[in-house]
Amino acid sequence: MDTDNDAVKRANQRRKQLLLMLAMTVACIEFAPDSMAIQIPDTRFNFKRLDSPTCKFLFRFDKKQIEDLVVELRLPDVVITKAGHKALALEALLILLRRMAYPGRLGDITQHFGRSRTAIIFIFNNVLLHIFRRFKHLLLWDTHRITEQKLIQFADAYHAQGAPLIDCIGDPDGTVRQMCRPGKGVQKAAYNGHKWKHALKWQSISCPDGIIAHLHGPEPGSRHDLTFVVYGDPAYGLKDWMVSPFKGAQLTEEQDAFNKAMSRVRVTVEWAFGLIVANWAFVDFHKNLKLWLQPVGVYYNVAALLTNMLTCCKGANELSIFFALDPPTLNEYLHSSPAPTELGDDQEEDDE
Numbered sequence: 001m002d003t004d005n006d007a008v009k010r011a012n013q014r015r016k017q018l019l020l021m022l023a024m025t026v027a028c029i030e031f032a033p034d035s036m037a038i039q040i041p042d043t044r045f046n047f048k049r050l051d052s053p054t055c056k057f058l059f060r061f062d063k064k065q066i067e068d069l070v071v072e073l074r075l076p077d078v079v080i081t082k083a084g085h086k087a088l089a090l091e092a093l094l095i096l097l098r099r100m101a102y103p104g105r106l107g108d109i110t111q112h113f114g115r116s117r118t119a120i121i122f123i124f125n126n127v128l129l130h131i132f133r134r135f136k137h138l139l140l141w142d143t144h145r146i147t148e149q150k151l152i153q154f155a156d157a158y159h160a161q162g163a164p165l166i167d168c169i170g171d172p173d174g175t176v177r178q179m180c181r182p183g184k185g186v187q188k189a190a191y192n193g194h195k196w197k198h199a200l201k202w203q204s205i206s207c208p209d210g211i212i213a214h215l216h217g218p219e220p221g222s223r224h225d226l227t228f229v230v231y232g233d234p235a236y237g238l239k240d241w242m243v244s245p246f247k248g249a250q251l252t253e254e255q256d257a258f259n260k261a262m263s264r265v266r267v268t269v270e271w272a273f274g275l276i277v278a279n280w281a282f283v284d285f286h287k288n289l290k291l292w293l294q295p296v297g298v299y300y301n302v303a304a305l306l307t308n309m310l311t312c313c314k315g316a317n318e319l320s321i322f323f324a325l326d327p328p329t330l331n332e333y334l335h336s337s338p339a340p341t342e343l344g345d346d347q348e349e350d351d352e
Contacts, residue, residue: 210320
């Protein structure tokens with residue numbers, strides 16, 4: 001019996017490993033036949049004709065912020081994809097932002113940029129992977145930027161908002177992001193019984209300056225949530241660095257007051273997840289998130305990075321305003337710590 005149980009556990013573990021590998025891989029697929037091709041406009045996209053409100057509507061950043069972003073992301077002057085498509089850094093970034101901002105069809109984006117669907121896909125993936133590979137370390141608690149002095153500021157900001165704890169610097173929480181049923185042997189690992197859907201999960205810690213300082217994931221949808229501290233809900237339990245609410249039906253007045261005060265500041269962690277899907281709705285359209293055809297995990301991680309960049313460009317978001325603490329500048333956020341040097345090539349992905 002033990003041998004059979006071990007075999008089942010190993011099989012489940014292999015399914016989960018395959019699921020996570022697929023979530024972070026850009027897969028190659030075949031494109032639609034020529035009979036499904038759409039007409040491509042003769043004119044190319046002209047950024048100079050756009051005003052700032054239009055830029056914010058289409059790309060979430062205003063015109064000046066987009067120009068700054070091109071410089072700070074350190075994209076090559078000319079982006080050349082694996083298939084030989086070429087685009088100036090500005091246009092390549094706009095293609096990424098346009099697609100991430102809203103889950104429109106590639107045919108719609110084609111009308112904006114005057115490029116084929118194939119070119120849009122390759123350029124999109126090129127910039128997507130550039131951002132992910134160069135800046136993903138910023139989602140792993142960047143100790144170069146988050147110094148001891150910064151932690152003291154975070155703790156003071158929490159305490160100033162009524163939190164009884166004097167050493168709390170962030171709120172951990174998890175989110176479940178639905179996707180299409182993956183099939184091919186990994187649907188069980190991806191299925192979340194609580195939400196009744198196939199999904200991937202992320203755990204994050206958001207800080208009072210409005211920045212998502214740590215984002216762990218993706219993990220299979222079947223997995224459960226698990227001298228400064230962070231404050232989480234009861235599912236996290238108690239550790240040296242983790243504080244949770246008092247549990248029980250009969251709490252003392254002090255315990256009840258503690259729970260209410262901490263709950264008031266903890267709700268802000270949900271705001272960070274809300275900002276990601278509000279600004280980058282592409283990652284919230286589960287019907288187009290296909291595990292075997294797209295790097296679903298990379299999409300969400302890059303959306304979190306873009307959310308942090310947008311917060312830096314604006315100089316505030318709901319979280320930082322609540323705690324009265326300014327976020328870092330865009331340059332401070334992106335370049336406070338050394339970045340990985342290896343950048344890979346792009347590959348194709350599916351559209352529909």
